[in-house]
Amino acid sequence: MNAKPLPIVFEWNIDNSTELEDRRYESSIFWTSDRHPWKLHFYPHGTNKAGIQDYFSLYVAAVHNDNAQHIWFARYDVNYTILFRSGNLNIQRTGTAHFEDDWVTRGWNKFAVRDQLLLARQGGKGITIVAEIRITGPNWGPNPLANAVLLSFFNKAEYGDVVFHFGGREIYAHKDFLSARNDYFAALFRSGMEETRHSDCGKMVVNVTDTGYGAFFAMLKYLYSGYFDFYDCSEFTVEDLFRTSDKYNVEGLRAAMEDCIVENLKIDDVVQTLFGWAYLYPTLRKECVEFIGDNYEHIVRGKTIGQIRWDNTNFMEYSVLMKELLEVAPIGRKGIMEED
Numbered sequence: 001m002n003a004k005p006l007p008i009v010f011e012w013n014i015d016n017s018t019e020l021e022d023r024r025y026e027s028s029i030f031w032t033s034d035r036h037p038w039k040l041h042f043y044p045h046g047t048n049k050a051g052i053q054d055y056f057s058l059y060v061a062a063v064h065n066d067n068a069q070h071i072w073f074a075r076y077d078v079n080y081t082i083l084f085r086s087g088n089l090n091i092q093r094t095g096t097a098h099f100e101d102d103w104v105t106r107g108w109n110k111f112a113v114r115d116q117l118l119l120a121r122q123g124g125k126g127i128t129i130v131a132e133i134r135i136t137g138p139n140w141g142p143n144p145l146a147n148a149v150l151l152s153f154f155n156k157a158e159y160g161d162v163v164f165h166f167g168g169r170e171i172y173a174h175k176d177f178l179s180a181r182n183d184y185f186a187a188l189f190r191s192g193m194e195e196t197r198h199s200d201c202g203k204m205v206v207n208v209t210d211t212g213y214g215a216f217f218a219m220l221k222y223l224y225s226g227y228f229d230f231y232d233c234s235e236f237t238v239e240d241l242f243r244t245s246d247k248y249n250v251e252g253l254r255a256a257m258e259d260c261i262v263e264n265l266k267i268d269d270v271v272q273t274l275f276g277w278a279y280l281y282p283t284l285r286k287e288c289v290e291f292i293g294d295n296y297e298h299i300v301r302g303k304t305i306g307q308i309r310w311d312n313t314n315f316m317e318y319s320v321l322m323k324e325l326l327e328v329a330p331i332g333r334k335g336i337m338e339e340d
Helices: 114-120 144-153 175-181 183-191 213-225 238-247 251-263 270-276 282-294 296-302 315-328
Strands: 008-014 037-043 055-062 075-086 089-099 105-113 127-135 162-166 169-173 196-198 204-207
Touching (some): 008 037, 055 127, 144 213, 175 213, 270 315
Antiparallel strands (some): 037 055, 162 169
């Protein structure tokens, strides 16, 4: 018998000094698992949709895992309950939804009549909004101990005993911690590979030349924390992070980025993704080919396949890829090789 998923409860307090302007208010981020961050959106004057200006609106937003909004994971079978309290006003609403695309929110345009809110706030009453979310799969927020270790020790020059060099930029970390978390780093620190040396102050120095600073920083942050919070990271894409985690054999991160890429395949860019780099990785190659087969007519109509650039370095591999695409093309439809 499957156990019912445990709820994650988040409380958002808006104090009585806040003037409720005609705009969107956003809560801080909260998590229901290592992959799934959320926010609450509150519109005290309703959204700008016709016919709801006399109401206030509340929504649950499945947000990205990074400020650049490259990383996002779908959520399915999400049960959510919102409790709104202010003065004597107590309103509870419950909903169920899939969050299959980024930028999508779920909730209520007409959560309650706005005059009820104005009346409840008389006398300087604040607002408390409590969200309870149940989602299929593992439900847990960031580990407080791991987060404390991350904040206290990661990338702190005074505590680190290894420094990763990227030209003029550096990242400080701990050999024992990384060795315990990852076999690649354990071998690196144990064997003293040629890219390592020791500084005058006794720290091991690793010169990193084949991976960008941003993706490497995000990977180390994941190793320290165990979850996919990349809000203070920059200068990397999902592809960068996937390739970096693949190179350094960070399996949990690699699997998550692979899922992220597959979940966010689009008709407009799947061909570029496949022929640009994903064909090098068996699972991604298979998923891209199947996606193209499932969306064959739309992709052929978009003519992205005709924009592939062939040369002597890729002719053999691309020929094999084209054969795989022809095999998934619907029988009796116009062939890829006949595209105008």
